[in-house]
Amino acid sequence: MPRSGLWLLPHLSLRQTVSRALPLLMLLLLTACSSGYQGRECSGEIQTLSGQPRGTTQGMIVDRFSSFSVTLPDMQLDSGPLYSSDRRTYIPSATTQNGWLAQRLSDRRFTIVNAPRDEAITFTCPVP
Numbered sequence: 304m305p306r307s308g309l310w311l312l313p314h315l316s317l318r319q320t321v322s323r324a325l326p327l328l329m330l331l332l333l334t335a336c337s338s339g340y341q342g343r344e345c346s347g348e349i350q351t352l353s354g355q356p357r358g359t360t361q362g363m364i365v366d367r368f369s370s371f372s373v374t375l376p377d378m379q380l381d382s383g384p385l386y387s388s389d390r391r392t393y394i395p396s397a398t399t400q401n402g403w404l405a406q407r408l409s410d411r412r413f414t415i416v417n418a419p420r421d422e423a424i425t426f427t428c429p430v431p
Contacts, residue, residue: 341365342374345413345428351421362426364413370397371405371413373426380405380415 342365349357363374372381382405385395396406404416411430416423 342372343428343431345426347375347424347426349422349424352416352418352423357422360424362424364426364428366407366410366413366428371407373405373413373415382407 342363345362345364347360347362349360351357360375365372365374370382370384372379378401380399380401380403382399383397385397385405385407387393387395394406394408396404399405399415402417402419404418406414406416408414408425411428412425413428414423414425
């Protein structure tokens with residue numbers, strides 16, 4: 304069998320096979336890159352900086368590994384690029400444009416802190 308690798312399209316030349324397969328591969332790549340990931344609903348515990356509970360909230364977390372965004376009923380925060388000189392030792396964090404400290408505690412836990420408002424919200428997301 305001289306062309307055993309082309310068993311799906313045995314009657315086409317290599318050039319014809321590539322010219323037909325390339326648009327399909329491009330469409331597949333475009334579809335994969337434009338997935339509609341909207342984040343996940345996570346529960347948040349609101350507390351003061353000294354640890355006094357203030358209640359709970361629900362937020363939509365969009366995790367992009369090097370950054371994340373939080374959408375709450377009354378605000379939206381984007382962490383921007385998270386930084387840590389050593390991810391095994393220090394928590395990746397950033398300061399948002401609104402002045403919140405954003406931290407990625409784990410794959411499922413995120414926290415946002417606003418010192419002037421004496422408020423910290425720790426989100427815990429369900430396992431996907």
